[in-house]
Amino acid sequence: MTLEILTADSLADQRHGFFTRKGGASCGIFKGLNCGFGSSDQAHAVTLNRTRVADAIGVDVERLATVHQYHSAEVLTVKGPLGPNRPKADAMVTATPDTALGILTADCAPVLFADAQAGVVGAAHAGWQGALNGVLEATLAAMQALGADPANTTAVIGPCISQAAYEVGPEFMDAFMADDPDNARFFAGGAGDRVQFDLPAYGLHRLRRAGVGEAEWIRHCTYRDADRFYSYRRCVHQKEADYGRLISVIRT
Structure with a gap:
């Protein structure tokens, strides 16, 4: 099956491309383009899927950089192939030619950045923790260190969980209110004491406040569209044993 690649x-x-789960070699609950070695999927299937992604983006698979993501604000500057031991970080930047940066998600927001004039790109994994702790601003700062200008930078949020599907508890909202009382606008009322959080809107707010020239969300919800996207929250609700990881890629 042909890969499905969403673009902005x-x-x-x-x-660049926000890859859906279509066109991959994985089977069972991972059916499709699972690119996560952190899943319990067969390693050879994940390797084949990543090779297909690299081919589609036009680089050797060794030049498709991914990191060990852990919901931090840590940014890695990539200057060449990373090898098999993936460093811990939640964002990457590069100005090295023929280098692709890949972010893995399954409800969290993948964010791709580019300053085309400077030849600098970035990619970030922005779940609620990373976004709250500043991973998007840290990515822009690391791009600046390579010669990028935030005012000339475009940032695009890919498929992620939408507000209608993201119900959380009051303690979750409390963390955002403690950071900035104006964050109340990113929450809507849910059942009982539950509230619904607008992750993409919050990401756009942080990007625009940081001074990016252009920021958008491509408006695809991972939870709602099981045929196209993996979703951690949907996996939990359906009591599945594990879930696949989507990949979003940008290259120089």
Whole structure:
């Protein structure tokens, strides 16, 4: 099956893609393009899936950089192939030619960045913890260190969980209110004491406040569309043993 790759017009000058689960070699609950070695999927299937992604983005698979993500604000500057031992970080930046940066998600927000004039790109894994702790601003700062200008930078949030599907408890909201009382606008009322959090809107707010020239969400919900996307929360609700990881990639 052919890979399905979502793109953003605002990043048209940069080779990139938000890959759906379609077109992969994985089977069972991972059926499709599972690119997560952290899952319990067969390693050879994940390797084949990543090779297909690298081919689609136009680089050797060794030049498709991914990291060990752990919901931090840590940013890695990539200057060449990372090898088999993936460093711990939740974002990457590079100005090295023919280098692709890949972010893995399954409800969290993948964010791709590019300053086409400077030849600098970035990619970030922005779940609620990373976004709250500043991973998006840290990515922009690391891009600046390579010569990028936030005002010339475009940032696009890919498929992630939407507000209608993201119900959380009051203690979750409390963490955001403690950071900034204005964050109340990113929550809507749910059942009982539950509230619904708007992750993509919060990410856009942080990006725009940081001064990016253009920011958008491509408006695809991972939870609602099981045919196209993996979802951690859907996996929990359906009591499945594990879940696949989507990959979003940008290259120089």
